Amino acid sequence: MKKIILVLAAASLAIFSTQAFAKEPKFILLISEQNIEGPQRAWWASEIDLSATENNLAEKLTAHGFTIIEPSKLTKKIKKEKAFRMVDLSDEKAIDLGNLSSADYVIMGKAIASSGGNVPQSTLISCFANITAKIIRVKDGESIAYLDASGNSAHMDKVSGGTEALRSASTDLAVKIINALNKEGGN
Secondary structure, X not given: OHHHHHHHHHHHHHHOOOOOOOOOOEEEEEEEEEOOOOOOEOHHHOXXXXXXXXXXXXXXXXXXOOEEOXXXXXXXXXXXXXXXXXXXXXXXXXXXXXXXXXXXXXXXXXXXXXXXXXXXXXXXXXXXXXXXXXXXXXXXXXXXXXXXXXEEEEEOOHHHHHHHHHHHHHXXXXXXXXXXXXXXXXX
């Protein structure tokens, strides 16, 4: 079942192209993540790199020709201002980061993984992930789409299962982002 869902998601991604865009839009990903039993984390507020959610989104969006701005390009700017070192950024601060990075869009949101019960007749644990996100056009601060996605997995280790569920949810989210951006036309 999981393979079928991934194949369908990949096929959906392949259907949509970035041909509607006059130039390749640039994105900055600001999605905080909380895996099972872990703290809520974000690359702009700590020393960690992109989360599993952001890594998977970056992979899917770059495969479609979109440009994802590397967080390392903003590290020095973020360290100078304390307001950027909070996990929960305001829209205004997210737009500021978008402007500092010359991004066309900011994708901001939250990803949370949780565990359920054991899968019947196995040693596997059910894991679930939910992501809420919005796409903000940097040039005018307009929110062009509000999106949500979910994913699940079953794993012997709940943290690894949570990571798999977050990746599954972010694959679903990538399809929705591409659809929203194709409607937007890139500008």
